[in-house]
Amino acid sequence: MxxxxxxxxxxxxxxxxxxxxxxxxxxxxxxxxxxxxxxxxxxxxxxxxxxxxxxxxxxxxxxxxxxxxxxxxxxxxxxxxxxxxxxxxxxxxxxxxxxxxxxxxxxxxxxxxxxxxxxxxxxxxxxxxxxxxxxxxxxxxxxxxxxxxxxxxxxxxxxxxxxxxxxxxxxxxxxxxxxxxxxxxxxxxLPDKNTFSMISSKITYFSYKLLTLTSWILSIALVTVLSINGSIILLGVLWLGGISWVLRQHTSLCKSKAAEVVYRIIVGIILTFTFFNVKGEKTKIILCVYYVIRVLITLAILCACMFCKSLFNGKIYLLSVIAAVVASLVLGIVSLSVYYRFFHPSIYYAQDVVDGRGDERNETCRIRRFLIQ
Known part of the structure:
Protein backbone atom coordinates (compact mmCIF):
# COMPACT_ATOMS: atom_id res chain seq x y z
CA MET A 1 0.00 0.00 0.00
CA LEU A 190 -5.11 -6.12 -3.71
CA PRO A 191 -2.00 -7.68 -5.25
CA ASP A 192 -2.12 -7.22 -9.01
CA LYS A 193 -1.56 -9.48 -11.97
CA ASN A 194 -0.07 -6.52 -13.82
CA THR A 195 0.52 -2.89 -12.92
CA PHE A 196 -2.56 -0.73 -13.41
CA SER A 197 -0.78 1.67 -15.79
CA MET A 198 -2.32 4.58 -17.65
CA ILE A 199 -1.55 3.25 -21.13
CA SER A 200 -2.78 -0.28 -20.58
CA SER A 201 -5.17 -1.50 -17.93
CA LYS A 202 -6.65 1.89 -16.96
CA ILE A 203 -7.55 2.70 -20.56
CA THR A 204 -8.83 -0.82 -21.21
CA TYR A 205 -10.95 -0.84 -18.07
CA PHE A 206 -12.27 2.66 -18.76
CA SER A 207 -13.20 1.65 -22.32
CA TYR A 208 -14.96 -1.48 -21.07
CA LYS A 209 -17.08 0.45 -18.57
CA LEU A 210 -17.73 3.47 -20.80
CA LEU A 211 -18.79 1.43 -23.83
CA THR A 212 -20.94 -1.15 -22.04
CA LEU A 213 -22.64 1.54 -19.94
CA THR A 214 -23.22 3.68 -23.03
CA SER A 215 -24.88 0.79 -24.86
CA TRP A 216 -27.05 -0.16 -21.89
CA ILE A 217 -28.16 3.36 -20.93
CA LEU A 218 -29.07 4.15 -24.54
CA SER A 219 -31.07 0.92 -24.65
CA ILE A 220 -32.93 1.80 -21.44
CA ALA A 221 -33.64 5.26 -22.82
CA LEU A 222 -35.10 3.69 -25.99
CA VAL A 223 -37.34 1.45 -23.88
CA THR A 224 -38.47 4.48 -21.89
CA VAL A 225 -39.46 6.27 -25.10
CA LEU A 226 -41.49 3.22 -26.16
CA SER A 227 -43.09 2.75 -22.74
CA ILE A 228 -42.23 4.32 -19.40
CA ASN A 229 -44.03 1.52 -17.59
CA GLY A 230 -42.13 -1.06 -19.63
CA SER A 231 -38.84 0.59 -18.66
CA ILE A 232 -39.77 0.54 -14.97
CA ILE A 233 -40.80 -3.13 -15.17
CA LEU A 234 -37.57 -4.09 -16.97
CA LEU A 235 -35.36 -2.32 -14.44
CA GLY A 236 -37.43 -3.74 -11.57
CA VAL A 237 -37.01 -7.31 -12.83
CA LEU A 238 -33.27 -6.83 -13.31
CA TRP A 239 -32.99 -5.29 -9.85
CA LEU A 240 -34.75 -8.30 -8.33
CA GLY A 241 -32.31 -10.55 -10.18
CA GLY A 242 -29.39 -8.55 -8.76
CA ILE A 243 -30.85 -8.73 -5.26
CA SER A 244 -31.27 -12.50 -5.59
CA TRP A 245 -27.63 -12.88 -6.56
CA VAL A 246 -26.48 -10.66 -3.67
CA LEU A 247 -28.57 -12.67 -1.17
CA ARG A 248 -27.00 -15.89 -2.44
CA GLN A 249 -23.55 -14.43 -1.76
CA HIS A 250 -24.35 -13.74 1.92
CA THR A 251 -22.47 -10.44 1.93
CA SER A 252 -21.22 -9.05 5.24
CA LEU A 253 -19.94 -5.53 4.62
CA CYS A 254 -21.65 -3.96 7.66
CA LYS A 255 -21.84 -5.07 11.27
CA SER A 256 -25.42 -3.82 11.53
CA LYS A 257 -28.10 -6.02 9.97
CA ALA A 258 -30.16 -2.98 8.95
CA ALA A 259 -27.18 -1.41 7.20
CA GLU A 260 -26.41 -4.71 5.48
CA VAL A 261 -29.98 -4.86 4.12
CA VAL A 262 -29.63 -1.34 2.69
CA TYR A 263 -26.23 -2.27 1.26
CA ARG A 264 -27.67 -5.30 -0.54
CA ILE A 265 -30.46 -3.18 -1.99
CA ILE A 266 -27.91 -0.70 -3.33
CA VAL A 267 -25.71 -3.44 -4.77
CA GLY A 268 -28.76 -4.82 -6.57
CA ILE A 269 -29.22 -1.40 -8.20
CA ILE A 270 -25.55 -1.25 -9.22
CA LEU A 271 -25.77 -4.73 -10.77
CA THR A 272 -28.72 -3.49 -12.83
CA PHE A 273 -26.31 -1.28 -14.79
CA THR A 274 -22.92 -3.00 -14.66
CA PHE A 275 -21.24 -6.17 -13.43
CA PHE A 276 -19.30 -6.43 -10.19
CA ASN A 277 -18.04 -9.49 -8.34
CA VAL A 278 -19.82 -9.21 -5.01
CA LYS A 279 -17.46 -11.23 -2.79
CA GLY A 280 -14.12 -11.42 -4.58
CA GLU A 281 -14.61 -15.02 -5.70
CA LYS A 282 -14.03 -16.46 -9.15
CA THR A 283 -17.06 -15.57 -11.23
CA LYS A 284 -16.07 -16.33 -14.80
CA ILE A 285 -19.30 -18.22 -15.45
CA ILE A 286 -21.61 -15.65 -13.83
CA LEU A 287 -19.79 -12.87 -15.71
CA CYS A 288 -20.44 -14.64 -19.02
CA VAL A 289 -24.08 -15.26 -18.07
CA TYR A 290 -24.50 -11.60 -17.07
CA TYR A 291 -23.32 -10.26 -20.42
CA VAL A 292 -25.09 -12.93 -22.47
CA ILE A 293 -28.33 -11.81 -20.81
CA ARG A 294 -27.34 -8.18 -21.43
CA VAL A 295 -26.78 -8.88 -25.14
CA LEU A 296 -30.08 -10.76 -25.50
CA ILE A 297 -32.07 -8.01 -23.75
CA THR A 298 -30.37 -5.34 -25.86
CA LEU A 299 -31.18 -7.20 -29.08
CA ALA A 300 -34.80 -7.59 -27.96
CA ILE A 301 -35.02 -3.85 -27.25
CA LEU A 302 -33.56 -2.95 -30.64
CA CYS A 303 -35.96 -5.29 -32.43
CA ALA A 304 -38.89 -3.74 -30.55
CA CYS A 305 -37.70 -0.27 -31.54
CA MET A 306 -37.54 -1.23 -35.22
CA PHE A 307 -41.01 -2.77 -35.03
CA CYS A 308 -42.46 0.31 -33.30
CA LYS A 309 -40.29 2.97 -34.95
CA SER A 310 -43.35 5.10 -35.69
CA LEU A 311 -43.55 5.90 -31.97
CA PHE A 312 -40.35 7.93 -32.24
CA ASN A 313 -42.11 10.35 -34.63
CA GLY A 314 -38.88 11.12 -36.44
CA LYS A 315 -37.49 13.00 -33.43
CA ILE A 316 -34.30 10.92 -33.40
CA TYR A 317 -32.27 9.17 -36.07
CA LEU A 318 -33.27 5.73 -34.84
CA LEU A 319 -30.89 3.79 -37.08
CA SER A 320 -27.98 5.93 -35.88
CA VAL A 321 -28.88 5.30 -32.24
CA ILE A 322 -29.22 1.56 -32.88
CA ALA A 323 -25.84 1.54 -34.63
CA ALA A 324 -24.32 3.36 -31.64
CA VAL A 325 -25.85 0.81 -29.26
CA VAL A 326 -24.53 -2.17 -31.23
CA ALA A 327 -21.08 -0.68 -31.83
CA SER A 328 -20.55 0.36 -28.20
CA LEU A 329 -21.76 -3.02 -26.93
CA VAL A 330 -19.45 -4.98 -29.25
CA LEU A 331 -16.44 -2.78 -28.49
CA GLY A 332 -17.27 -2.90 -24.78
CA ILE A 333 -17.32 -6.71 -24.79
CA VAL A 334 -13.99 -6.72 -26.65
CA SER A 335 -12.47 -4.34 -24.07
CA LEU A 336 -13.86 -6.51 -21.28
CA SER A 337 -12.25 -9.61 -22.80
CA VAL A 338 -8.90 -7.87 -23.14
CA TYR A 339 -9.05 -6.58 -19.57
CA TYR A 340 -9.86 -9.98 -18.04
CA ARG A 341 -7.29 -11.71 -20.22
CA PHE A 342 -4.31 -9.47 -19.47
CA PHE A 343 -4.96 -7.13 -16.52
CA HIS A 344 -7.43 -8.60 -14.03
CA PRO A 345 -6.00 -9.54 -10.58
CA SER A 346 -5.76 -13.31 -10.23
CA ILE A 347 -5.74 -13.47 -6.42
CA TYR A 348 -9.05 -13.73 -4.54
CA TYR A 349 -9.69 -13.04 -0.89
CA ALA A 350 -12.06 -14.62 1.58
CA GLN A 351 -14.20 -12.27 3.65
CA ASP A 352 -12.38 -10.74 6.58
CA VAL A 353 -12.88 -8.15 9.30
CA VAL A 354 -13.58 -4.53 8.37
CA ASP A 355 -10.92 -1.89 8.80
CA GLY A 356 -10.87 -0.17 12.15
CA ARG A 357 -8.63 1.07 14.91
CA GLY A 358 -7.87 -2.21 16.62
CA ASP A 359 -4.91 -4.43 15.76
CA GLU A 360 -3.65 -2.78 12.57
CA ARG A 361 -1.63 -5.88 11.61
CA ASN A 362 -4.70 -8.07 11.27
CA GLU A 363 -7.04 -5.59 9.67
CA THR A 364 -7.86 -5.43 5.98
CA CYS A 365 -9.27 -2.61 3.95
CA ARG A 366 -13.07 -2.54 3.90
CA ILE A 367 -12.94 -2.50 0.12
CA ARG A 368 -12.07 -6.22 0.17
CA ARG A 369 -15.57 -6.81 1.49
CA PHE A 370 -17.17 -4.53 -1.08
CA LEU A 371 -17.63 -4.99 -4.83
CA ILE A 372 -14.66 -6.70 -6.45
CA GLN A 373 -14.24 -6.27 -10.20
Whole structure:
Protein backbone atom coordinates (compact mmCIF):
# COMPACT_ATOMS: atom_id res chain seq x y z
CA MET A 1 0.00 0.00 0.00
CA UNK A 2 1.50 3.28 -1.16
CA UNK A 3 -0.35 6.60 -1.26
CA UNK A 4 1.34 8.74 -3.91
CA UNK A 5 1.31 12.46 -4.67
CA UNK A 6 -0.88 11.85 -7.71
CA UNK A 7 -3.41 10.15 -5.44
CA UNK A 8 -3.50 13.28 -3.27
CA UNK A 9 -4.02 15.50 -6.31
CA UNK A 10 -6.84 13.27 -7.57
CA UNK A 11 -8.47 13.45 -4.15
CA UNK A 12 -8.41 17.25 -4.23
CA UNK A 13 -9.94 17.17 -7.71
CA UNK A 14 -12.54 14.75 -6.35
CA UNK A 15 -13.75 17.40 -3.89
CA UNK A 16 -14.02 19.96 -6.69
CA UNK A 17 -15.94 17.52 -8.88
CA UNK A 18 -18.29 16.60 -6.04
CA UNK A 19 -19.15 20.25 -5.34
CA UNK A 20 -19.51 20.98 -9.06
CA UNK A 21 -21.79 17.96 -9.49
CA UNK A 22 -24.10 19.13 -6.70
CA UNK A 23 -24.14 22.61 -8.16
CA UNK A 24 -24.89 21.28 -11.64
CA UNK A 25 -27.83 19.25 -10.30
CA UNK A 26 -29.31 22.33 -8.63
CA UNK A 27 -28.77 24.38 -11.81
CA UNK A 28 -30.49 21.75 -14.00
CA UNK A 29 -33.36 21.45 -11.51
CA UNK A 30 -33.77 25.25 -11.53
CA UNK A 31 -33.80 25.24 -15.34
CA UNK A 32 -36.57 22.65 -15.44
CA UNK A 33 -38.52 24.50 -12.75
CA UNK A 34 -38.31 27.79 -14.60
CA UNK A 35 -39.43 26.00 -17.76
CA UNK A 36 -42.47 24.68 -15.85
CA UNK A 37 -41.22 21.10 -16.26
CA UNK A 38 -41.95 20.30 -12.65
CA UNK A 39 -41.79 16.52 -13.00
CA UNK A 40 -38.26 16.59 -14.42
CA UNK A 41 -37.25 19.04 -11.68
CA UNK A 42 -38.67 16.74 -9.02
CA UNK A 43 -36.87 13.68 -10.42
CA UNK A 44 -33.53 15.51 -10.41
CA UNK A 45 -34.00 16.70 -6.82
CA UNK A 46 -35.36 13.38 -5.51
CA UNK A 47 -32.58 11.24 -7.01
CA UNK A 48 -29.99 13.69 -5.71
CA UNK A 49 -31.52 13.71 -2.24
CA UNK A 50 -31.84 9.91 -2.03
CA UNK A 51 -28.26 9.36 -3.13
CA UNK A 52 -27.05 11.94 -0.61
CA UNK A 53 -29.02 10.25 2.20
CA UNK A 54 -27.48 6.88 1.32
CA UNK A 55 -23.97 8.35 1.18
CA UNK A 56 -24.37 10.08 4.56
CA UNK A 57 -25.92 6.94 6.07
CA UNK A 58 -23.04 4.65 5.12
CA UNK A 59 -20.42 7.27 5.90
CA UNK A 60 -21.76 7.60 9.45
CA UNK A 61 -22.19 3.83 9.88
CA UNK A 62 -18.58 3.26 8.83
CA UNK A 63 -17.36 5.99 11.19
CA UNK A 64 -19.33 4.26 13.94
CA UNK A 65 -17.84 0.85 13.15
CA UNK A 66 -14.28 2.16 12.87
CA UNK A 67 -14.15 4.82 15.58
CA UNK A 68 -16.97 4.14 18.02
CA UNK A 69 -15.09 5.66 20.92
CA UNK A 70 -14.57 8.95 19.04
CA UNK A 71 -18.13 9.56 17.85
CA UNK A 72 -19.78 12.77 18.97
CA UNK A 73 -22.86 14.83 18.21
CA UNK A 74 -20.89 17.11 15.90
CA UNK A 75 -20.12 14.20 13.59
CA UNK A 76 -23.76 13.08 13.66
CA UNK A 77 -24.95 16.62 12.94
CA UNK A 78 -22.54 16.95 10.01
CA UNK A 79 -23.94 13.80 8.45
CA UNK A 80 -27.52 14.81 9.23
CA UNK A 81 -26.92 18.08 7.35
CA UNK A 82 -25.42 16.10 4.42
CA UNK A 83 -21.89 17.27 5.11
CA UNK A 84 -20.47 13.94 6.18
CA UNK A 85 -18.73 13.34 2.87
CA UNK A 86 -16.66 16.48 3.45
CA UNK A 87 -15.61 15.06 6.82
CA UNK A 88 -14.45 11.98 4.93
CA UNK A 89 -12.48 14.13 2.54
CA UNK A 90 -10.92 16.04 5.46
CA UNK A 91 -9.55 12.88 7.05
CA UNK A 92 -8.44 11.52 3.68
CA UNK A 93 -6.60 14.73 2.85
CA UNK A 94 -4.98 14.82 6.29
CA UNK A 95 -3.67 11.27 6.07
CA UNK A 96 -2.96 11.60 2.36
CA UNK A 97 -0.83 14.73 2.76
CA UNK A 98 1.25 13.12 5.49
CA UNK A 99 1.72 9.95 3.43
CA UNK A 100 2.47 11.66 0.11
CA UNK A 101 4.57 14.65 1.17
CA UNK A 102 6.19 13.71 4.50
CA UNK A 103 8.62 10.82 4.29
CA UNK A 104 9.60 10.74 7.97
CA UNK A 105 6.62 10.87 10.31
CA UNK A 106 6.98 10.42 14.04
CA UNK A 107 4.83 7.62 15.40
CA UNK A 108 4.58 5.88 12.02
CA UNK A 109 5.27 2.15 11.88
CA UNK A 110 5.29 -0.76 9.50
CA UNK A 111 2.48 -3.31 9.43
CA UNK A 112 2.67 -6.70 7.71
CA UNK A 113 6.42 -6.13 7.45
CA UNK A 114 6.31 -3.59 4.58
CA UNK A 115 3.25 -1.32 4.67
CA UNK A 116 3.44 2.02 6.45
CA UNK A 117 0.60 2.64 8.89
CA UNK A 118 0.03 6.19 7.65
CA UNK A 119 -0.05 4.97 4.04
CA UNK A 120 -2.57 2.29 4.98
CA UNK A 121 -4.82 4.84 6.67
CA UNK A 122 -4.61 7.13 3.63
CA UNK A 123 -5.42 4.28 1.24
CA UNK A 124 -8.29 3.07 3.43
CA UNK A 125 -9.73 6.60 3.59
CA UNK A 126 -9.47 6.89 -0.20
CA UNK A 127 -11.15 3.49 -0.60
CA UNK A 128 -14.09 4.49 1.60
CA UNK A 129 -14.61 7.66 -0.43
CA UNK A 130 -14.44 5.72 -3.69
CA UNK A 131 -17.16 3.37 -2.44
CA UNK A 132 -19.38 6.28 -1.42
CA UNK A 133 -18.84 7.91 -4.81
CA UNK A 134 -19.84 4.66 -6.47
CA UNK A 135 -23.10 4.71 -4.51
CA UNK A 136 -23.73 8.29 -5.63
CA UNK A 137 -22.92 7.49 -9.25
CA UNK A 138 -25.39 4.65 -9.67
CA UNK A 139 -28.13 6.10 -7.46
CA UNK A 140 -28.05 9.61 -8.89
CA UNK A 141 -25.93 10.15 -11.99
CA UNK A 142 -27.13 7.10 -13.93
CA UNK A 143 -30.90 7.69 -13.47
CA UNK A 144 -30.43 11.36 -14.26
CA UNK A 145 -28.48 10.47 -17.41
CA UNK A 146 -31.31 8.19 -18.58
CA UNK A 147 -33.73 11.06 -17.94
CA UNK A 148 -31.58 13.49 -19.96
CA UNK A 149 -31.43 11.13 -22.92
CA UNK A 150 -35.16 10.45 -22.71
CA UNK A 151 -35.90 14.19 -22.76
CA UNK A 152 -33.54 14.60 -25.72
CA UNK A 153 -35.20 11.76 -27.64
CA UNK A 154 -38.72 13.06 -27.04
CA UNK A 155 -38.04 16.72 -27.79
CA UNK A 156 -38.13 18.34 -31.20
CA UNK A 157 -34.84 18.53 -33.06
CA UNK A 158 -35.04 22.31 -33.49
CA UNK A 159 -35.27 22.94 -29.71
CA UNK A 160 -32.28 20.86 -28.73
CA UNK A 161 -29.15 22.64 -27.60
CA UNK A 162 -25.45 21.88 -27.67
CA UNK A 163 -25.41 21.95 -23.86
CA UNK A 164 -27.72 18.92 -23.77
CA UNK A 165 -25.35 16.85 -25.88
CA UNK A 166 -22.36 18.12 -23.95
CA UNK A 167 -24.00 17.35 -20.61
CA UNK A 168 -24.84 13.79 -21.69
CA UNK A 169 -21.31 13.19 -22.96
CA UNK A 170 -19.79 14.49 -19.73
CA UNK A 171 -22.19 12.36 -17.68
CA UNK A 172 -21.19 9.18 -19.53
CA UNK A 173 -17.53 9.99 -18.97
CA UNK A 174 -17.93 10.95 -15.30
CA UNK A 175 -19.80 7.72 -14.50
CA UNK A 176 -17.04 5.68 -16.11
CA UNK A 177 -14.34 7.74 -14.36
CA UNK A 178 -15.98 7.17 -10.96
CA UNK A 179 -15.95 3.43 -11.64
CA UNK A 180 -12.31 3.54 -12.71
CA UNK A 181 -11.36 5.56 -9.60
CA UNK A 182 -13.00 2.85 -7.52
CA UNK A 183 -10.98 0.23 -9.38
CA UNK A 184 -7.77 2.18 -8.68
CA UNK A 185 -8.61 2.24 -4.97
CA UNK A 186 -9.29 -1.48 -5.12
CA UNK A 187 -5.93 -2.14 -6.75
CA UNK A 188 -4.26 -0.27 -3.91
CA UNK A 189 -5.57 -2.99 -1.59
CA LEU A 190 -5.11 -6.12 -3.71
CA PRO A 191 -2.00 -7.68 -5.25
CA ASP A 192 -2.12 -7.22 -9.01
CA LYS A 193 -1.56 -9.48 -11.97
CA ASN A 194 -0.07 -6.52 -13.82
CA THR A 195 0.52 -2.89 -12.92
CA PHE A 196 -2.56 -0.73 -13.41
CA SER A 197 -0.78 1.67 -15.79
CA MET A 198 -2.32 4.58 -17.65
CA ILE A 199 -1.55 3.25 -21.13
CA SER A 200 -2.78 -0.28 -20.58
CA SER A 201 -5.17 -1.50 -17.93
CA LYS A 202 -6.65 1.89 -16.96
CA ILE A 203 -7.55 2.70 -20.56
CA THR A 204 -8.83 -0.82 -21.21
CA TYR A 205 -10.95 -0.84 -18.07
CA PHE A 206 -12.27 2.66 -18.76
CA SER A 207 -13.20 1.65 -22.32
CA TYR A 208 -14.96 -1.48 -21.07
CA LYS A 209 -17.08 0.45 -18.57
CA LEU A 210 -17.73 3.47 -20.80
CA LEU A 211 -18.79 1.43 -23.83
CA THR A 212 -20.94 -1.15 -22.04
CA LEU A 213 -22.64 1.54 -19.94
CA THR A 214 -23.22 3.68 -23.03
CA SER A 215 -24.88 0.79 -24.86
CA TRP A 216 -27.05 -0.16 -21.89
CA ILE A 217 -28.16 3.36 -20.93
CA LEU A 218 -29.07 4.15 -24.54
CA SER A 219 -31.07 0.92 -24.65
CA ILE A 220 -32.93 1.80 -21.44
CA ALA A 221 -33.64 5.26 -22.82
CA LEU A 222 -35.10 3.69 -25.99
CA VAL A 223 -37.34 1.45 -23.88
CA THR A 224 -38.47 4.48 -21.89
CA VAL A 225 -39.46 6.27 -25.10
CA LEU A 226 -41.49 3.22 -26.16
CA SER A 227 -43.09 2.75 -22.74
CA ILE A 228 -42.23 4.32 -19.40
CA ASN A 229 -44.03 1.52 -17.59
CA GLY A 230 -42.13 -1.06 -19.63
CA SER A 231 -38.84 0.59 -18.66
CA ILE A 232 -39.77 0.54 -14.97
CA ILE A 233 -40.80 -3.13 -15.17
CA LEU A 234 -37.57 -4.09 -16.97
CA LEU A 235 -35.36 -2.32 -14.44
CA GLY A 236 -37.43 -3.74 -11.57
CA VAL A 237 -37.01 -7.31 -12.83
CA LEU A 238 -33.27 -6.83 -13.31
CA TRP A 239 -32.99 -5.29 -9.85
CA LEU A 240 -34.75 -8.30 -8.33
CA GLY A 241 -32.31 -10.55 -10.18
CA GLY A 242 -29.39 -8.55 -8.76
CA ILE A 243 -30.85 -8.73 -5.26
CA SER A 244 -31.27 -12.50 -5.59
CA TRP A 245 -27.63 -12.88 -6.56
CA VAL A 246 -26.48 -10.66 -3.67
CA LEU A 247 -28.57 -12.67 -1.17
CA ARG A 248 -27.00 -15.89 -2.44
CA GLN A 249 -23.55 -14.43 -1.76
CA HIS A 250 -24.35 -13.74 1.92
CA THR A 251 -22.47 -10.44 1.93
CA SER A 252 -21.22 -9.05 5.24
CA LEU A 253 -19.94 -5.53 4.62
CA CYS A 254 -21.65 -3.96 7.66
CA LYS A 255 -21.84 -5.07 11.27
CA SER A 256 -25.42 -3.82 11.53
CA LYS A 257 -28.10 -6.02 9.97
CA ALA A 258 -30.16 -2.98 8.95
CA ALA A 259 -27.18 -1.41 7.20
CA GLU A 260 -26.41 -4.71 5.48
CA VAL A 261 -29.98 -4.86 4.12
CA VAL A 262 -29.63 -1.34 2.69
CA TYR A 263 -26.23 -2.27 1.26
CA ARG A 264 -27.67 -5.30 -0.54
CA ILE A 265 -30.46 -3.18 -1.99
CA ILE A 266 -27.91 -0.70 -3.33
CA VAL A 267 -25.71 -3.44 -4.77
CA GLY A 268 -28.76 -4.82 -6.57
CA ILE A 269 -29.22 -1.40 -8.20
CA ILE A 270 -25.55 -1.25 -9.22
CA LEU A 271 -25.77 -4.73 -10.77
CA THR A 272 -28.72 -3.49 -12.83
CA PHE A 273 -26.31 -1.28 -14.79
CA THR A 274 -22.92 -3.00 -14.66
CA PHE A 275 -21.24 -6.17 -13.43
CA PHE A 276 -19.30 -6.43 -10.19
CA ASN A 277 -18.04 -9.49 -8.34
CA VAL A 278 -19.82 -9.21 -5.01
CA LYS A 279 -17.46 -11.23 -2.79
CA GLY A 280 -14.12 -11.42 -4.58
CA GLU A 281 -14.61 -15.02 -5.70
CA LYS A 282 -14.03 -16.46 -9.15
CA THR A 283 -17.06 -15.57 -11.23
CA LYS A 284 -16.07 -16.33 -14.80
CA ILE A 285 -19.30 -18.22 -15.45
CA ILE A 286 -21.61 -15.65 -13.83
CA LEU A 287 -19.79 -12.87 -15.71
CA CYS A 288 -20.44 -14.64 -19.02
CA VAL A 289 -24.08 -15.26 -18.07
CA TYR A 290 -24.50 -11.60 -17.07
CA TYR A 291 -23.32 -10.26 -20.42
CA VAL A 292 -25.09 -12.93 -22.47
CA ILE A 293 -28.33 -11.81 -20.81
CA ARG A 294 -27.34 -8.18 -21.43
CA VAL A 295 -26.78 -8.88 -25.14
CA LEU A 296 -30.08 -10.76 -25.50
CA ILE A 297 -32.07 -8.01 -23.75
CA THR A 298 -30.37 -5.34 -25.86
CA LEU A 299 -31.18 -7.20 -29.08
CA ALA A 300 -34.80 -7.59 -27.96
CA ILE A 301 -35.02 -3.85 -27.25
CA LEU A 302 -33.56 -2.95 -30.64
CA CYS A 303 -35.96 -5.29 -32.43
CA ALA A 304 -38.89 -3.74 -30.55
CA CYS A 305 -37.70 -0.27 -31.54
CA MET A 306 -37.54 -1.23 -35.22
CA PHE A 307 -41.01 -2.77 -35.03
CA CYS A 308 -42.46 0.31 -33.30
CA LYS A 309 -40.29 2.97 -34.95
CA SER A 310 -43.35 5.10 -35.69
CA LEU A 311 -43.55 5.90 -31.97
CA PHE A 312 -40.35 7.93 -32.24
CA ASN A 313 -42.11 10.35 -34.63
CA GLY A 314 -38.88 11.12 -36.44
CA LYS A 315 -37.49 13.00 -33.43
CA ILE A 316 -34.30 10.92 -33.40
CA TYR A 317 -32.27 9.17 -36.07
CA LEU A 318 -33.27 5.73 -34.84
CA LEU A 319 -30.89 3.79 -37.08
CA SER A 320 -27.98 5.93 -35.88
CA VAL A 321 -28.88 5.30 -32.24
CA ILE A 322 -29.22 1.56 -32.88
CA ALA A 323 -25.84 1.54 -34.63
CA ALA A 324 -24.32 3.36 -31.64
CA VAL A 325 -25.85 0.81 -29.26
CA VAL A 326 -24.53 -2.17 -31.23
CA ALA A 327 -21.08 -0.68 -31.83
CA SER A 328 -20.55 0.36 -28.20
CA LEU A 329 -21.76 -3.02 -26.93
CA VAL A 330 -19.45 -4.98 -29.25
CA LEU A 331 -16.44 -2.78 -28.49
CA GLY A 332 -17.27 -2.90 -24.78
CA ILE A 333 -17.32 -6.71 -24.79
CA VAL A 334 -13.99 -6.72 -26.65
CA SER A 335 -12.47 -4.34 -24.07
CA LEU A 336 -13.86 -6.51 -21.28
CA SER A 337 -12.25 -9.61 -22.80
CA VAL A 338 -8.90 -7.87 -23.14
CA TYR A 339 -9.05 -6.58 -19.57
CA TYR A 340 -9.86 -9.98 -18.04
CA ARG A 341 -7.29 -11.71 -20.22
CA PHE A 342 -4.31 -9.47 -19.47
CA PHE A 343 -4.96 -7.13 -16.52
CA HIS A 344 -7.43 -8.60 -14.03
CA PRO A 345 -6.00 -9.54 -10.58
CA SER A 346 -5.76 -13.31 -10.23
CA ILE A 347 -5.74 -13.47 -6.42
CA TYR A 348 -9.05 -13.73 -4.54
CA TYR A 349 -9.69 -13.04 -0.89
CA ALA A 350 -12.06 -14.62 1.58
CA GLN A 351 -14.20 -12.27 3.65
CA ASP A 352 -12.38 -10.74 6.58
CA VAL A 353 -12.88 -8.15 9.30
CA VAL A 354 -13.58 -4.53 8.37
CA ASP A 355 -10.92 -1.89 8.80
CA GLY A 356 -10.87 -0.17 12.15
CA ARG A 357 -8.63 1.07 14.91
CA GLY A 358 -7.87 -2.21 16.62
CA ASP A 359 -4.91 -4.43 15.76
CA GLU A 360 -3.65 -2.78 12.57
CA ARG A 361 -1.63 -5.88 11.61
CA ASN A 362 -4.70 -8.07 11.27
CA GLU A 363 -7.04 -5.59 9.67
CA THR A 364 -7.86 -5.43 5.98
CA CYS A 365 -9.27 -2.61 3.95
CA ARG A 366 -13.07 -2.54 3.90
CA ILE A 367 -12.94 -2.50 0.12
CA ARG A 368 -12.07 -6.22 0.17
CA ARG A 369 -15.57 -6.81 1.49
CA PHE A 370 -17.17 -4.53 -1.08
CA LEU A 371 -17.63 -4.99 -4.83
CA ILE A 372 -14.66 -6.70 -6.45
CA GLN A 373 -14.24 -6.27 -10.20
Missing amino acids: RFMKQDFVMMVLGIVVYVADVGADLWVAKTYFCGEQYLWCAIILVTGFISSVVVQFFSYIWFKEDNAEQLNWTLFLLHFLHGGIFTRYWYALKYGYRAAYKSNISGDKLIDGSTSLIHKRAVDAMADISMLRLFKTYLESTPQLILQIYILMTSDIDVRTFSQYFSITVSFTSISCATVDYQIALRKS
